[in-house]
Structure formats: C-alpha cells, structure tokens
Amino acid sequence: MNELIDLTATQAAERIRAGDVDAAELFEAYRERAAADELNAFTWVAPESPTNGLPANAPLRGVPVAVKDLFCTEGVPSQAGSKILEGYRPPYTATVIAKLSDAGAPLLAKTNQDEFAMGSSNENSAFGPVLNPWDRTRVPGGSSGGSAAAVAAGLAPWAIGTDTGGSIRQPAALCGIVGLKPTYGACSRYGMIAFASSLDQAGPFTRDVTDAALLFRHMVGRDRRDSTSLDYPGEIELPRAEDLKGLRLGVPEDLTGAAGGIEPGVRENFEATIKLAEGLGASIEPCRLPHAPQALSAYYLIAPAEASANLARFDGVRYGLRVDGDKDLIRMYSRTREVGFGAEVKRRIMLGTYALSSGYYDAYYGTAQKVRTKIAEDFRSAFDRFDFIVTPTSPCVAFELGAKLDDPLAMYLNDFLAVPMSLAGIAAISIPSGLSDGLPVGFQLAGPAFSENRLLDAAHALERAIGFDGSRVRV
Numbered sequence: 200m201n202e203l204i205d206l207t208a209t210q211a212a213e214r215i216r217a218g219d220v221d222a223a224e225l226f227e228a229y230r231e232r233a234a235a236d237e238l239n240a241f242t243w244v245a246p247e248s249p250t251n252g253l254p255a256n257a258p259l260r261g262v263p264v265a266v267k268d269l270f271c272t273e274g275v276p277s278q279a280g281s282k283i284l285e286g287y288r289p290p291y292t293a294t295v296i297a298k299l300s301d302a303g304a305p306l307l308a309k310t311n312q313d314e315f316a317m318g319s320s321n322e323n324s325a326f327g328p329v330l331n332p333w334d335r336t337r338v339p340g341g342s343s344g345g346s347a348a349a350v351a352a353g354l355a356p357w358a359i360g361t362d363t364g365g366s367i368r369q370p371a372a373l374c375g376i377v378g379l380k381p382t383y384g385a386c387s388r389y390g391m392i393a394f395a396s397s398l399d400q401a402g403p404f405t406r407d408v409t410d411a412a413l414l415f416r417h418m419v420g421r422d423r424r425d426s427t428s429l430d431y432p433g434e435i436e437l438p439r440a441e442d443l444k445g446l447r448l449g450v451p452e453d454l455t456g457a458a459g460g461i462e463p464g465v466r467e468n469f470e471a472t473i474k475l476a477e478g479l480g481a482s483i484e485p486c487r488l489p490h491a492p493q494a495l496s497a498y499y500l501i502a503p504a505e506a507s508a509n510l511a512r513f514d515g516v517r518y519g520l521r522v523d524g525d526k527d528l529i530r531m532y533s534r535t536r537e538v539g540f541g542a543e544v545k546r547r548i549m550l551g552t553y554a555l556s557s558g559y560y561d562a563y564y565g566t567a568q569k570v571r572t573k574i575a576e577d578f579r580s581a582f583d584r585f586d587f588i589v590t591p592t593s594p595c596v597a598f599e600l601g602a603k604l605d606d607p608l609a610m611y612l613n614d615f616l617a618v619p620m621s622l623a624g625i626a627a628i629s630i631p632s633g634l635s636d637g638l639p640v641g642f643q644l645a646g647p648a649f650s651e652n653r654l655l656d657a658a659h660a661l662e663r664a665i666g667f668d669g670s671r672v673r674v
C-alpha cells in the first residue's frame with residue numbers, strides 16, 4: 200500500500216506543512232483510491248485536484264475530506280441519498296464545509312448515506328447500499344455509512360457525517376473507526392439538508408482520536424445563519440492524556456441491562472474495555488438513567504415529526520426531481536413525492552404527520568417532548584456523580600445486508616444506546632474497542648454539553664491502551 204495512505208490526517212497535515220509531502224500528490228493518491236471504490240461509499244468523487252488554489256499555511260492544508268451527501272456543496276451533487284434530489288447542485292456551501300475549506304481541506308468526495316439520514320444500515324439510500332470493508336456481505340451501519348466505510352477502507356483520510364440519533368457513532372463502531380457526535384449547537388447546521396432540526400449535528404469520522412479533535416477544531420463555532428449554533432467555549436485541544444486517573448465512569452444499567460439486547464460478544468468486549476479503563480485509573484460504578492429506555496419511543500415521534508415538516512419543501516417545484524402532473528399542481532406534488540421518496544422516508548412522514556395532527560399532538564408529540572426533558576434531567580443528575588457515562592456504542596456488530604430490512608423495529612433498536620444522548624443534546628464519542636468474531640465493536644463515552652476536550656482526552660488514553668489496529672481493511 201502507498202505509504203501516504205498510512206499517514207493519519209494529523210500526520211499528513213504536519214508533513215505537508217513541513218514540505219515533506221506534496222499536497223497535490225496526497226490528494227491524487229486518495230482521489231484514485233476513491234474513484235476505484237468497490238464499496239459504493241461515494242455518490243461523487245472530485246474529477247481533479249483542486250490543490251493549486253489552497254490557502255498557504257492553512258492548518259489542514261491539502262488533507263482531503265470526504266463529506267456526507269447531505270451537506271450542500273456549491274456546484275457539486277448534494278442529494279441526501281434521495282432520488283427526489285437526484286442531480287441537485289446547490290448554489291451555496293454548508294458552513295461546516297466552508298470552514299474546512301478555509302482551513303485548507305479540499306473536498307475529495309461526497310459519501311453515500313441513508314435517504315435523508317433515516318436508517319442504521321445505509322440500505323435506505325436511493326444510490327444503493329454501502330458495503331462494510333471488514334466483510335462485504337455486511338452493512339457499514341448508518342445513516343453515514345459511506346463516510347464510515349470510506350475512512351475505514353482508507354479511501355479518504357477522514358470524513359464528515361451527521362448524527363441525529365446515532366448516525367455517526369453507530370457506523371463508526373461497525374466500521375472500526377472513531378466517530379464524534381458533538382454537543383448540539385457546537386457546529387452550524389446551515390447547509391445541512393435537514394432531517395430533525397432539534398437533533399441533527401455534524402461531526403468527524405477519523406482513524407484515531409487525535410484526528411477527530413483536529414477535524415472538530417475546524418468545524419465548531421457560532422454561525423449567524425444558524426440561530427441554534429453557539430460559540431464554542433474555548434479551543435479544541437489535541438488530546439494528550441495517557442491515563443484516566445481520577446475519572447469516574449458510570450455504567451447505566453437501564454441501557455446495558457437486558458433491555459438493550461446487547462450481543463454476548465459485544466458485552467464481553469465492553470467488560471474487557473471497562474477493565475482496561477480501571478487499569479488506567481478510572482473508577483467504574485453502575486448508574487441510573489431511569490428514562491433512557493424510553494428514548495427510542497420518544498425519538499421515533501420527535502424525529503419523524505420534525506422530518507415531516509422539513510421534508511414538506513420537496514414538492515417538485517424548487518429542487519431535483521419533478522414528475523409531470525398533467526397540468527394539475529397537486530397531482531404534480533404528489534406524483535413527485537410518490538416517485539421521489541423511498542419507503543422509509545414515507546413511513547416517517549406519515550408517522551410524523553400523524554403525531555402532529557390535531558387531537559393527537561398532546562398525546563404523542565407532547566408526551567415525547569416531556570420524556571425528552573426527563574432524559575436530559577437523568578443525564579444531568581448522573582453527571583453530578585460521574586465524569587462520563589459509558590456503554591457499548593451498538594448492541595451488535597455489523598449485520599448481514601438485508602437482515603433487518605423487513606423489520607423496522609429491529610432496525611430502530613440498533614440505536615438504543617445512542618439515541619438518549621441525542622435527545623439530551625450532549626457530547627458522545629465512539630472508539631473502536633476490539634473485534635468480536637472478526638468484526639469491530641465500538642465503545643461509547645458520553646459527557647455533558649461542551650465536554651469535548653475532556654471526552655477526547657479520555658478517549659485518547661483509552662485508545663492507546665486498547666491498541667486497535669484497523670490497517671488491515673485499508674488495502
């Protein structure tokens with residue numbers, strides 16, 4: 200394998216700045232690999248190197264980045280994995296992508312994803328499923344499956360995805376890489392094609408924790424075009440910690456008990472990782488998050504409710520697909536939506552519309568919002584006693600393509616351990632913690648809002664102790 204590909208993104212950035220590596224050469228090495236992709240990880244690959252116009256001395260100068268399809272990028276197809284947006288090339292660029300480009304990171308590719316980020320396996324993409332590089336008969340997780348598979352397989356040095364209810368952490372876990380779901384509001388949502396606006400967050404997919412910190416550093420910040428974005432308190436530091444001395448980790452039995460349906464191999468790995476954490480000086484104790492088991496139920500009302508409103512704009516008038524309505528406007532709308540949306544998206548629109556309809560609003564949407572508040576309170580009181588909450592990221596390793604397609608509830612259960620943190624708006628990271636039957640397992644650490652520096656530090660110390668080697672799938 201090309202030794203350029205062996206460099207982490209942080210190492211590549213350093214070498215380019217030192218003049219040891221040529222930015223155009225690095226871009227071309229990845230561009231060729233991405234163009235030859237057999238995993239269906241991409242929906243678009245840059246036709247040529249844009250490295251000539253890169254800002255001199257920019258911190259990420261020349262380190263290419265792959266970006267989930269749903270980030271609007273000017274002039275480049277941005278389709279959110281949907282047929283209804285096929286061929287849509289936005290006239291503007293998402294803030295997060297513009298920031299990375301200002302920091303010197305050129306756009307390498309757009310990555311495949313579940314349609315409008317709805318899914319946990321990437322099988323809901325209008326552009327076909329993505330294959331897991333560890334076993335091509337298996338899913339990479341979702342909805343940011345293309346980003347996860349691309350980074351794991353070394354088709355991109357790093358990538359960006361979004362997490363609404365697990366879509367960064369779960370595919371990162373299933374592909375054996377690092378995925379960070381930032382605090383809600385840390386990154387601007389401007390230019391991200393919306394799924395559920397009160398939950399959607401952009402975040403990094405990387406080979407290691409240091410890369411995650413570096414990429415995240417250049418994504419954060421308040422944006423006047425997203426009123427829910429916030430000034431990040433302080434700088435994002437590169438992690439240095441080598442131990443976990445003095446840290447109190449809570450294991451929430453409400454999630455890790457029988458209700459979670461955690462596979463034996465995943466459980467074994469989780470327990471071994473807990474032991475490692477103890478060896479590094481952390482104290483581990485059980486903790487309670489009594490409302491967290493209701494998170495999925497609340498999520499599957501709130502997220503579809505917001506989606507049904509956000510997706511109302513796709514009507515054949517403004518973007519992408521239009522199916523002729525024989526001069527009848529309403530018929531044009533409905534035919535366009537009939538043909539343009541996939542089955543899962545339609546299911547969510549119906550669920551959400553129902554939950555918001557008059558007479559049911561209080562019973563469904565209102566109740567779900569109350570549960571959401573309870574879950575946030577659970578975390579708040581847990582963080583009085585604990586620095587971080589830890590769980591496996593996903594109850595299972597990567598499953599066979601097609602295995603859960605006919606059973607939406609089984610598919611939704613993949614996010615049992617990830618959704619509570621999304622509803623609470625807090626920070627959480629997944630790091631690879633080993634293999635079960637030859638497939639990667641992820642370990643999740645969740646911390647309070649804006650605890651990313653501490654979280655990255657702890658994840659870094661643990662990553663060193665775990666010593667996971669994902670290089671074998673970067674062939």
Ligand code: GLN
Binds near residue numbers: 316318319361365394
């Ligand atoms: N799998 C969850 C869903 O289908 C979460 C998706 C996400 O985080 N975008 O909604």
